[in-house]
Amino acid sequence: xxxxxxxxxxxxxxxxxxxxxxxxxxxxxxxxxxxxxxxxxxxxxxxxxxxxxxxxxxxxxxxxxxxxxxxxxxxxxxxxxxxxxxxxxxxxxxxxxxxxxxxxxxxxxxxxxxxxxxxxxxxxxxxxxxxxxxxxxxxxxxxxxxxxxxxxxxxxxxxxxxxxxxxxxxxxxxxxxxxxxxxxxxxxxxxxxxxxxxxxxxxxxxxxxxxxxxxxxxxxxxxxxxxxxxxxxxxxxxxxxxxxxxxxxxxxxxxxxxxxxxxxxxxxxxxxxxxxxxxxxxxxxxxxxxxxxxxxxxxxxxxxxxxxxxxxxxxxxxxxxxxxxxxxxxxxxxxxxxxxxxxxxxxxxxxxxxxxxxxxxxxxxxxxxxxxxxxxxxxxxxxxxxxxxxxxxxxxxxxxxxxxxxxxxxxxxxxxxxxxxxxxxxxxxxxxxxxxxxxxxxxxxxxxxxxxxxxxxxxxxxxxxxxxxxxxxxxxxxxxxxxxxxxxxxxxxxxxxxxxxxxxxxxxxxxxxxxxxxxxxxxxxxxxxxxxxxxxxxxxxxxxxxxxxxxxxxxxxxxxxxxxxxxxxxxxxxxxxxxxxxxxxxxxxxxxxxxxxxxxxxxxxxxxxxxxxxxxxxxxxxxxxxxxxxxxxxxxxxxxxxxxxxxxxxxxxxxxxxxxxxxxxxxxxxxxxxxxxxxxxxxxxxxxxxxxxxxxxxxxxxxxxxxxxxxxxxxxxxxxxxxxxxxxxxxxxxxxxxxxxxxxxxxxxxxxxxxxxxxxxxxxxxxxxxxxxxxxxxxxxxxxxxxxxxxxxxxxxxx
Numbered sequence: 001x002x003x004x005x006x007x008x009x010x011x012x013x014x015x016x017x018x019x020x021x022x023x024x025x026x027x028x029x030x031x032x033x034x035x036x037x038x039x040x041x042x043x044x045x046x047x048x049x050x051x052x053x054x055x056x057x058x059x060x061x062x063x064x065x066x067x068x069x070x071x072x073x074x075x076x077x078x079x080x081x082x083x084x085x086x087x088x089x090x091x092x093x094x095x096x097x098x099x100x101x102x103x104x105x106x107x108x109x110x111x112x113x114x115x116x117x118x119x120x121x122x123x124x125x126x127x128x129x130x131x132x133x134x135x136x137x138x139x140x141x142x143x144x145x146x147x148x149x150x151x152x153x154x155x156x157x158x159x160x161x162x163x164x165x166x167x168x169x170x171x172x173x174x175x176x177x178x179x180x181x182x183x184x185x186x187x188x189x190x191x192x193x194x195x196x197x198x199x200x201x202x203x204x205x206x207x208x209x210x211x212x213x214x215x216x217x218x219x220x221x222x223x224x225x226x227x228x229x230x231x232x233x234x235x236x237x238x239x240x241x242x243x244x245x246x247x248x249x250x251x252x253x254x255x256x257x258x259x260x261x262x263x264x265x266x267x268x269x270x271x272x273x274x275x276x277x278x279x280x281x282x283x284x285x286x287x288x289x290x291x292x293x294x295x296x297x298x299x300x301x302x303x304x305x306x307x308x309x310x311x312x313x314x315x316x317x318x319x320x321x322x323x324x325x326x327x328x329x330x331x332x333x334x335x336x337x338x339x340x341x342x343x344x345x346x347x348x349x350x351x352x353x354x355x356x357x358x359x360x361x362x363x364x365x366x367x368x369x370x371x372x373x374x375x376x377x378x379x380x381x382x383x384x385x386x387x388x389x390x391x392x393x394x395x396x397x398x399x400x401x402x403x404x405x406x407x408x409x410x411x412x413x414x415x416x417x418x419x420x421x422x423x424x425x426x427x428x429x430x431x432x433x434x435x436x437x438x439x440x441x442x443x444x445x446x447x448x449x450x451x452x453x454x455x456x457x458x459x460x461x462x463x464x465x466x467x468x469x470x471x472x473x474x475x476x477x478x479x480x481x482x483x484x485x486x487x488x489x490x491x492x493x494x495x496x497x498x499x500x501x502x503x504x505x506x507x508x509x510x511x512x513x514x515x516x517x518x519x520x521x522x523x524x525x526x527x528x529x530x531x532x533x534x535x536x537x538x539x540x541x542x543x544x545x546x547x548x549x550x551x552x553x554x555x556x557x558x559x560x561x562x563x564x565x566x567x568x569x570x571x572x573x574x575x576x577x578x579x580x581x582x583x584x585x586x587x588x589x590x591x592x593x594x595x596x597x598x599x600x601x602x603x604x605x606x607x608x609x610x611x612x613x614x615x616x617x618x619x620x621x622x623x624x625x626x627x628x629x630x631x632x633x634x635x636x637x638x639x640x641x642x643x644x645x646x647x648x649x650x651x652x653x654x655x656x657x658x659x660x661x662x663x664x665x666x667x668x669x670x671x672x673x674x675x676x677x678x679x680x681x682x683x684x685x686x687x688x689x690x691x692x693x694x695x696x697x698x699x700x701x702x703x704x705x706x707x708x709x710x711x712x713x714x715x716x717x718x719x720x721x722x723x724x725x726x727x728x729x730x731x732x733x734x735x736x737x738x739x740x741x742x743x744x745x746x747x748x749x750x751x752x753x754x755x756x757x758x759x760x761x762x763x764x765x766x767x768x769x770x771x772x773x774x775x776x777x778x779x780x781x782x783x784x785x786x787x788x789x790x791x792x793x794x795x796x797x798x799x
Contacts, residue, residue, distance in 0.1 A: 031129050031130075031168070032129065032130045032160075032162070032168055032169065032170040033127055033128065033129060033130075033168055033169050033170070034057060034058075034059045034128040034129065034130050034170070034171075034172065035059060035163055035166070035169040035170060035171050036059050036171050037052070037055050037057075037058070037059065037171070037172050037174065038161075038171055038172070038173040038174065039051060039052065039055075039173075039174050039176070040173065040174065040175045040176065041176045041178065042176070042177060042178055051142070051145070052633070053633075053634065054138060054141040054142055054145055055138045055141075055174070056134040056135075056137045056138045056141065057128060057130070057131055057134040057135070057138070057172075058128065059128050072120050072124030072707075075120060075124075077117050122708070130160070130170060130172060135158055135172060138158075138174065139156045139157070139158065139174070142154075142156045142174065142176055143156045146176065146178055147217070148216060148217040148218060149181070149214060149215075149216050150181040150182045150183065150214045150215035150216060151178040151179055151180070151181050151182075152179070152182055152215075152250075153179035153180065153254070154176065154177065154178050154179050155176070155177045155179065156174070156175070156176050156177075157174075157175050158172055158173060158174050158175065159172075159173045159175065160172060160173075161173055180257055181214065181215070181257070182215040182257045182258075182259055183212055183213065183214060183215055183257055183258050183259070184209060184210060184211055184212060184213045184214070184215055184258070184259065184261060185211065185249075185258040185259050185260040185261065186211060186260045186261070187207070187209045187210070187211055187260075187261045187263065188260075188261075188262055188263070189201070189262075189263045189265065190247075190262050190263065190264045190265070191264070191265040191268075192267070192268035193265070193267065193268050193269075193270045195236070195270050195271070195272065196231065196236070196265050196270055199230060199231060199234045199236070200227065200230070200263075200265075203230055206226065207223060207226070208220075208222040208223040208226060209223050209261055209263070212258075215259055220246055223263070224241060224244045224246075225241070227244055227263070227265070228241040228244065229309070229310070231270075232307070232308075232309040232310075233308045233309055233310045233311075234272070234306065234308070235272035235273050235274070235306035235307050235308070236270055236271075236272065236273070236307075237273035237307045237332065237342060238270070238273070239270065243265055243266045243267050244263070244264070244265055245263075245264040245265075245266070246261060246262065246263060246264070247261070247262040247264060248260070248261050248262075249262075271339065271340045272306055272307075272340065273306065273307040273340050273341070273342050274304060274305065274306055274307065274340065274341055274342065275301055275302070275303055275304070275305055275306075275307060275342055275343075275344050276303065276304070276335055276338075276341040276342060276343060277303060277335075277343050277344070278299065278301075278302075278303055278343075278344045278346065279343060279344070279345045279346065280295060280346050280348060281345055281346065281347050281348065282348050282350065293386070294386040294387040294418055294419070295319075295346075295348075295387070297418070297419070297427070297432060298315060298318040298319055298322065298418070298432050299315050299318075299346070299432075300312075300314045300315045300318070300432065301315065301344070307332070307342060312330050312344075314432075315330060315346075316328055316329065316330060318432045318433070319346075319348070321418075321433075321435075322387050322389075322418055323351070323381065323389060324350060324351060324381055324382055324387060324389075325348045325349055325350055325351060326349045326350075326351055327349060328346065328347065328348055328349070329346075329347045330344060330345065330346050330347070331344075331345045331347065332344055332345070333345065351381060352381075353380065353381050353382065354378070354379065354380055354381075355377075355378070355379040355381070356376075356377070356378055356379075357375070357376070357377035357378075357379075358374075358375065358376055358377075359374070359375040360372060360373060360374045360375070361373045372397060372398060372399065373395070373396065373397035374395070374396055374397070375393065375394070375395045376393065376394045376395075377391060377392070377393045377394075378391070378392045378393075379391045379392075383415075386417075386418075387417070387418040388415060388416065388417050388418075389415070389416045390413070390414070390415050390416075391412075391413070391414045391415075391416070392412070392413050393410075393411070393412045393413075393414075394409065394410070394411050394412075395409075395410045395412075396408060396409035396410060406446060407445075407446050408443065408444070408445045408446070409443070409444045410441065410442070410443045410444075411441060411442050411443075412439060412440070412441035412442075413439065413440050413441070414437055414438070414439040415437070415438045415439070416435060416436070416437055417435065417436040417437075417438075418434070418435060419434060419435075419436060420434055420436055420461055421436040421438070421459075423461075430463050430465070431463075431465075433463050433464040433465070434461070434462070434463045435461070435462045435463070436459075436460065436461055436462075437458065437459075437460040437461075437462070438458070438459055438460075439456075439457070439458045439460070440456070440457050440458075441455070441456045441457075441458075442454065442455050442456070443456075451482070451483045451484040451487075452480055452481060452482045452483060453480075453481045453483060454478060454479060454480045454481070455478070455479045456476075456477065456478045456479075457475065457476075457477045458473055458475065458476050458477070459473065459474045459475040459476075460472070460473045460474070461473075461474065464573070467572065467573040468570055468571065468572055468573060469569075469570065469571050469572075469573060470568075470569070470570050471567075471568070471569040471570070472566070472567070472568050472569075473566055473567040473568075474566055475564075475566065476563070476564075476565050476566060476567050476591075476593075477563070477564050478561070478562075478563045478659070479560075479561070479562050479563075480560060480561040480562075480563075480657070480659065481560050482557075482558050482559070482560060485558040486520075486521045488521075488554055488557070488558055489520045489521065489524055490520060491688070492554075492557075492687065492688050492689075493688070494686055494687055494688055495550045495553070495554070495687065496518070496520070496524070498546065498550065499518060499524060499527065499528070499547065499550060500517055500518045500524075502539065502543045502546070502547065503518050503527050504516070504517075506536065506538055506539050506543075507527075507536060507538075511523065511526060512524070512526060512527045528547060528550075528551050531544060531547050532544075532547065532548065532551065549728075549730060552727065552728075553687070556655055556658070557658055559615075560614060561617055561657045561658075561659070562611060562614050562615070562616040562617065563593050563594075563616070563617045563657060563659075563660070564593060564594060564596075564597045564616055565591055565592050565593030565594065565595075566591070566592055566596075567589065567590070567591040568589070568590045568591075569587065569588070569589045569590075570587075570588050571585065571586060571587040571588070572584070572585060572586050572587075583627070583628070583629040584627070584628050584629070585625075585626070585627045585628075586624075586625065586626045586627075587623075587624070587625045587626075588622075588623070588624050589621075589622065589623040589624075590620075590621070590622050591620070591621040591622075591660075592619075592620050592621075593616075593617050593618060593619050593620075593621075593660075594616050594617055594618030594619065594651065594652055594653070595618065595620075595651075597609075597611075597616055597618075598618060598651055598652055601616075608652055609652050615652060615653075616652060617649075617652070617653050617656075617657050617660075618649065618650060618651040618652040618653045619647050619648060619649045619650065619653055619656055619660070620647070620648050620650075621645070621646070621647035621648075621656075621660060622645065622646055622647075623643070623644070623645040624642075624643070624644050624645070625641065625642065625643045626641070626642045626643075627639070627640070627641045627799050628640045628641075632702075635704060635705040636702070636703060636704040636705070637702075637703045637704075638700075638701070638702050638703075639699075639700075639701045639702075639703060639797070639799060640698075640699065640700055640701075641697070641698070641699040641798075641799040642697070642698055643695065643696070643697040643698075643719075644695065644696050644697070645662055645694070645695045646693065646694045646695075646724065647660055647661065647662075647693040647694075648693070648724070648725050648726075649693070649725070649726050654726060654727040655693070655726045655727050655728070656693045656726065658689075658691065661691040661692060661693055662691060662692060662693065662694070662695035662721050663675065663676050663678075663689070663690065663691045663692075663721065664676075664677075664678030664679050664690070664695065664697075664719060664720055664721045664745070665677045665678035665685075666792065667762070667764065667792035667793065667794035667798065668794065668798040668799070669697060669699075669717065669719070669798075670697070670717040670718075670719050670745055670747045670766070671715065671717055671747055671749060671764045671765075671766035671790065671792050671798075672717065672745070672746075672747025672748070672749065672766035672767055672768045672769070672790055673685070673745065673747065673766070673768070673790060674790055676688070676689045676690050676691065677690065678690065678719075678720060678721065678745055679692060679720045679721040679722065679733075679743075679745070679772075680692040680720070680721045680722050680723055680732075680733040680734075681720065681721075681722050681723075681732050681733045681734065681735065681740065681743050681772070682732045682743045682772045682773055683730065683732040683733045683773065684732075684773030685773065690721070691721065692721040692722050692723045692724075692728075692733065693723060693724060693725075693726055694721065694722045694723070694724045694735060695719065695720075695721045695722075696718075696719050696720065696741075696744065697717070697718065697719030698717075698718040698719060699715065699716075699717050699718070699719075699798070699799060700715060700716045700717075701713050701714070701715040701716075701751075701798070701799075702714045702715070703753075703797075706752075709754055709755045709756070710752065710753070710754055711752075711753040711754075711755060712750065712751065712752060712753070713750065713751035713752075713753065713764070714748075714749075714750060714751075715748065715749055715750075715751060715764070715766075716746065716747070716748045716769070717746070717747040717748075717766070718744055718745070718746050719744060719745060720743055720744050720745050720772065722734060722735035722740065722743075723735070742772070743772035744770075744772070745768075745770060745771060745772050746768075746769040746770035747766045747767065747768060747769060747790075748766070748767055748769045748784075749764060749765045749766040749767050749789070750764075750765055751763065751764040751765070752764075753797075759795050759796060760795065760796045760797060761795065762792075762793065762794040762795065762796070762797070762798075763791065763792070763793055764791070764792045764794070764798075765789050765790070765791055765792075766789065766790045766791075766792065767783075767784045767785070767786075767788070767789050767790075768782075768783035768784060768788060769781065769784060771783050
């Protein structure tokens with residue numbers, strides 16, 4: 001083992017050595033490979049800093065010390081056609097291929113050679129040779145950067161440090177002396193317009209130019225944009241940003257570092273403009289939108305109010321959200337014989353009243369070998385002439401699992417209204433960012449598990465306020481009917497094998513068995529009933545408790561569920577996570593079920609409340625998640641996610657419905673465990689679908705570029721699920737104290753991603769770093785092997 005490891009080390013360093021030689025052997029005498037960049041500011045070496053982004057030329061990227069992309073690029077041939085032709089003319093080389101390749105195949109071989117070289121040029125990168133032009137660009141970047149933050153007298157230079165040990169390699173050392181930093185002195189506005197002066201001084205506290213603040217040139221552009229928006233949002237329709245100038249006085253002796261600033265606004269013919277009339281212009285002359293009341297509600301400005309450009313932008317956003325018009329716009333024009341009264345013309349280009357959508361996808365899951373999903377959507381816009389949209393959808397899938405056909409079909413009808421239905425008095429209070437949704441849906445599921453049919457009704461309200469999204473589901477009703485409950489032990493085979501083993505060890509009564517195994521469902525049902533009612537008294541207490549747990553779980557998973565509740569969700573207004581490096585998202589959800597219903601339904605003799613002989617669920621559930629991304633460099637990023645959730649049953653319920661519980665593992669959770677295979681607690685995932693009512697999760701991921709469109713990731717996932725405050729008494733599965741947090745599982749691994757511009761195709765390999773299912777002295781790194789690695793395939797990032 002030691003000899004093999006030594007061989008690997010030797011081979012690894014030989015690859016690095018010869019790889020380095022191969023990219024330098026054809027260099028010109030005056031060419032040097034950029035080994036690294038150094039940065040020294042005021043005599044202090046900067047190891048890693050945001051200033052590195054100012055350096056135009058970067059050293060060639062390396063993977064485990066090997067410049068793979070540069071080696072690929074260097075191996076490519078620019079004149080691949082002529083090289084192949086010369087090779088083709090060599091009869092001795094071609095003679096061997098001629099015997100088994102046709103002319104057509106030989107031509108295809110030439111195309112392969114050409115395409116292979118093109119791939120090298122496309123995915124490789126030229127070796128980074130020290131370029132004096134790029135060095136000068138970097139020097140100018142540094143000089144501008146420090147001038148922009150107040151170091152107006154900075155000095156920037158560089159030195160070339162050749163590597164005596166590695167021929168043709170050198171380091172560029174950038175040396176910066178900042179000099180003194182300048183500050184803002186007195187700030188004053190110079191204008192001949194009293195209106196401009198009044199508006200500016202009323203909002204002066206929000207100015208970016210403040211006395212004694214650091215002299216930052218970026219603040220001047222921010223202040224210019226602020227003044228421009230301020231004027232246009234306060235009635236100055238004809239204000240132009242190019243009328244704003246700045247005058248900075250610098251002391252000629254260079255001994256005074258406080259610089260007075262004058263803000264100059266040219267022009268004196270400024271007047272406040274008012275919106276005198278508002279016109280809707282239908283560019284298609286359609287009669288579809290004759291009723292204007294719902295459109296008026298989307299307009300943020302009103303007649304006889306001052307012109308406000310921000311309200312124009314918000315109105316366009318509101319009209320876009322209706323999904324009724326293509327690219328709505330607003331234009332202004334002066335009324336005749338007036339120099340301050342405006343007519344606002346809203347141009348509307350109606351979309352097609354009816355829309356159809358189709359789609360399909362290939363899919364795979366733990367219980368489905370391969371399947372095809374399809375989707376059909378129909379939309380009717382403005383169905384009741386007040387901006388309502390009706391959408392009908394049918395989503396389904398069909399696939400194979402071994403020799404069993406599995407399928408699922410989901411039907412949904414959703415009506416979206418641009419107002420609060422049933423609460424008309426709240427429409428004005430919440431403004432235009434409001435919507436109501438009324439949806440009815442049904443699912444028919446047929447698979448290798450418990451075939452089920454479900455029905456759902458939802459009355460939902462959504463609005464936006466202070467850059468936060470709010471969603472309140474006033475009525476969220478779900479009915480789940482399990483149709484094939486006798487098939488339970490054919491699906492949940494782990495439970496069956498445990499019961500079968502206990503039965504074989506304790507009884508030989510033929511009424512339980514068929515071919516020496518418990519028969520399903522008659523034999524196994526009889527055995528469970530006899531054990532729990534005391535007819536089979538020879539069974540040990542531990543086995544009785546195990547049988548009791550299996551039976552309770554079966555009753556829970558096969559029971560029909562009626563959930564009547566409400567849900568409230570709030571989240572921040574976040575941008576697309578793939579376009580913004582400092583992406584941040586948080587989300588809080590609160591759901592209650594059965595509380596209001598229990599006030600109107602009396603208890604039966606068994607102590608539970610029922611509707612049509614169906615016991616409804618009663619619980620409270622909360623979830624909180626937080627995601628944050630940090631850019632480390634242009635090609636690397638650190639991502640973090642936190643999640644916690646708990647669902648507490650009470651009153652009419654002793655446990656949580658399966659559909660409302662939490663699970664661990666999978667491609668978007670702890671990737672060292674398969675989905676539903678983690679937890680609860682230290683139980684080891686002994687069931688087919690392990691779930692619980694409390695969950696904690698932490699995920700860390702470092703993302704970086706490997707080669708071209710290929711990216712990598714190093715990750716660590718922490719978390720587990722537990723049972724709390726329910727009818728589960730198994731100590732391995734329950735969270736009884738803070739000591740049980742030692743059962744948080746840890747998975748680590750490496751991910752490979754390919755960016756197709758449309759999707760991120762993801763392959764993650766997770767290794768069990770800390771496995772709480774093992775004995776305490778065997779939890780760390782005992783399963784940290786490739787044989788026990790879990791591979792996850794996914795689309796896009798996990799968080």
